Amino acid sequence: EPSSVDPKNLAIKTWGLKRTKKYGSEHFDEKKLEVSATSLSADGKSLRIVVDELEPTWCMEIKFAFRTAAGFPADGVIHNTIHELGE
Numbered sequence: 125e126p127s128s129v130d131p132k133n134l135a136i137k138t139w140g141l142k143r144t145k146k147y148g149s150e151h152f153d154e155k156k157l158e159v160s161a162t163s164l165s166a167d168g169k170s171l172r173i174v175v176d177e178l179e180p181t182w183c184m185e186i187k188f189a190f191r192t193a194a195g196f197p198a199d200g201v202i203h204n205t206i207h208e209l210g211e
């Protein structure tokens with residue numbers, strides 16, 4: 125449902141980890157990032173998310189709570205890493 129693809133339906137945070145022989149550590153330098161805009165492609169298959177303070181990070185979490193065209197919940201969580209930002 126295109127009207128559900130709204131910045132208020134997204135929550136993004138980043139954090140760092142210390143590399144240890146036990147794999148990782150507790151989160152440090154955790155930051156919430158504000159989504160300033162979203163736009164859905166004409167075919168409804170791609171979503172552009174605008175985050176003004178985005179920078180490379182080892183750990184990022186994107187939570188979303190949208191609705192399908194039929195009105196069903198389309199919720200999820202994406203974990204990712206950003207090594208480099210393009211122009």
